[in-house]
């Protein structure tokens with residue numbers, strides 16, 4: 001049976017990836033420092049190690065002793081706003097942490113490596129981006145993820161490690177199992193809207209209404225977390241079979257503005273959400289949408305939850321479940 005290590009497996013997306021792997025009866029090992037991850041999200045059938053990826057010695061022992069064959073690396077800090085204020089933290093965690101994993105992967109002859117990257121690596125203002133679009137991150141967060149990608153490309157190039165770099169667009173929603181979903185509050189719009197939706201008089205801050213978009217607010221491409229988890233399973237299988245590495249955009253190709261999202265939440269909760277417009281936030285991109293032709297072709301993939309109404313319903317359902 002295959003031994004798979006998931007870093008960040010106690011986090012939002014990581015817990016969904018683990019849930020899928022466990023369903024497929026894989027041997028799953030989790031490394032997480034619980035900085036934003038939660039014990040509640042850790043699958044009981046996985047073996048958990050509370051460990052920081054900055055701790056190379058401990059990380060390397062876990063990988064060696066558990067005979068890890070594949071690594072899915074999700075552990076990272078991911079708030080664009082925080083990254084602008086505290087770049088050192090992001091550089092250490094996202095760049096040096098990833099370097100530690102690469103080093104141990106090479107030493108222990110890991111076969112497959114899947115890396116969580118982001119659409120924040122692309123140049124702002126391009127609107128729809130393919131994997132060949134210009135890379136020019138606007139935020140510190142995006143810069144650290146791009147450095148992670150470059151280190152993977154450089155380090156694994158001459159090795160036998162096959163890798164997949166997955167550039168997620170904006171992830172939202174929760175598992176239909178009802179057991180896992182996003183707990184930690186960050187600067188993600190759908191999470192914040194889910195939280196305020198529970199209030200009697202909901203109010204939300206919107207950063208910038210003077211962007212060059214239809215309604216003046218930022219546009220993003222939201223993908224349901226179940227589809228993201230599914231992509232990890234398929235890509236891992238594919239790189240094993242093909243024995244070739246790949247870079248893929250993970251998005252639906254739909255542009256949704258901040259106001260579109262607010263309207264959908266209002267419709268579903270049947271309440272007015274008061275909007276407080278604030279200045280633009282440093283590091284935020286104006287609009288970014290995925291060209292997903294490559295992933296569709298490569299994985300013969302088609303999204304299962306590509307519907308704003310379903311995504312919002314799934315967010316509201318989960319938020320009601322957690323106190």
Ligand SMILES: NC(=O)c1ccc[n+]([C@@H]2O[C@H](COP(=O)([O-])OP(=O)(O)OC[C@H]3O[C@@H](n4cnc5c(N)ncnc54)[C@H](O)[C@@H]3O)[C@@H](O)[C@H]2O)c1
Nearest residue numbers: 008010011012013032033034035036037052053075076171
């Ligand atoms: N959520 C999104 O919309 C989105 C979009 C693009 C990319 N991503 C990427 O997906 C990955 C997972 O994000 P998420 O939304 O699940 O966030 P999350 O905060 O829920 O998950 C990150 C996990 O990593 C752990 N972690 C962080 N630093 C660590 C360290 N040094 N050592 C060990 N564990 C550490 C945290 O405790 C947490 O459990 C990240 O790499 C992120 O950059 C997320």
